[in-house]
Amino acid sequence: MLPKVSIQILSQSLLAGTFVLISSGNAMLTDSGSANASEIPSIVQDTVSSATTSVSGNTSKPNPVSISDPIVDETIFGATRFDRATDLKMSYVSPLSDVLPRSVDRQTISQTPASSLNPNEPSEPKKWAVGVHAQASTTGFIGIDGGYKFSPNLHARLGLNTIGFNYNYKSEGIDYSTNFKPTNIHLLGDYFPFGGGLRLTGGFFIQNNQFTATAKSDSNNQITLNGTTYDASQVGNIGGEGKFGSSVAPYLGIGFGTPISSGFGFNIDAGVMFAGSPTVALSANNISSSIPTAIQNQIRSDLAAQEQKTNADLRSFNLYPVISIGVSYAF
The missing domain is CATH 2.40.160.170 (Porin)
Structure with a gap:
């Protein structure tokens, strides 16, 4: 039996590949008539669930994996959530990217000077x-x-x-x-x-x-x-x-x-x-x-x-x- 960490890495890799498939094949699936665009999320979830079950040997149905979940597990790598289209360095951005959640680095915002957030705001008078x-x-x-x-x-x-x-x-x-x-x-x-x-x-x-x-x-x-x-x-x-x-x-x-x-x-x-x-x-x-x-x-x-x-x-x-x-x- 593979360690739990390996299962999680494999699941994340499958999810990343599935996302590329969605991004690159969205229009193609719709044109061929073999699958409707609205059916893509369920196909992805079934594929990932089957792969996870076959590796672990567990016949119980795992928790469904959402495409909005972070690709990198914070508990393993200590990484923050990121913009998939940017960090996966995709040359093609799917129309689904408009509805995918994008994380905001709160620490970066808290350290950003107010003058850069609002450049039109007047500076403090000289004292x-x-x-x-x-x-x-x-x-x-x-x-x-x-x-x-x-x-x-x-x-x-x-x-x-x-x-x-x-x-x-x-x-x-x-x-x-x-x-x-x-x-x-x-x-x-x-x-x-x-x-x-x-x-x-x-x-x-x-x-x-x-x-x-x-x-x-x-x-x-x-x-x-x-x-x-x-x-x-x-x-x-x-x-x-x-x-x-x-x-x-x-x-x-x-x-x-x-x-x-x-x-x-x-x-x-x-x-x-x-x-x-x-x-x-x-x-x-x-x-x-x-x-x-x-x-x-x-x-x-x-x-x-x-x-x-x-x-x-x-x-x-x-x-x-x-x-x-x-x-x-x-x-």
Whole structure:
């Protein structure tokens, strides 16, 4: 008696041959009148059943074999069902192929990207962006930003601003020529409540904004310190250095534009940085040695008093204004 595996292989071989017979002889049998096309499935089943019974020696009627069953037994070879006309490499496809079941490899479909299944579907919008900007700003004229779009209405950006500017400042009757040297690292969130360019911005700055100042004499070449007037030649150069009180400064503001959108952009910002009150240290260099020592000491004393008055004047300046207008390019 042949093993069960051999019987199954023989049955499958007979079935494959029978299928070829059906495919190639469908029209021929109908034309000859010897058999009707509707009788072909029963002929195939009787032939296969007889062959199986004669080999096994079993006179019991086996389960009928359907032409729709897979030609390769999954339990023996671990193979999946396939398209018979393709895998048997037949040059002729029978009209019965339209009604034969065709298996679909589910694993292949599950691994197929959605974009290939629907090529007309738009791709996901770009979320990351890096850009540079040039601006007229109180936080620095040149900057770089990197950002991420959590949604069309919520963006986050991390950036750096630097490159300062000069300006004139007057305190307690003294005019100063001031050079501002900003260094600002910011982490900001932009919320677009209406979906357009208008946004609300919040976050914080890590700032190291410093400034240097030089006192200027008046039109008579005189400088007044703590209410006492001196010739500029007596006091020499009076300078100062200052910085803001808080290295980490919260920020709140409003703006227009999307700084991290691809391509060129136009941006406006207005807000306040809670940077703390600045402090300044004044110094007198090159006090004239030709003047009496008492006057030299008086100049130093008046300069110290002037420094205290200047810091008191700056104490109320604890909100640093942020105003920015500029262009950006992100990619």
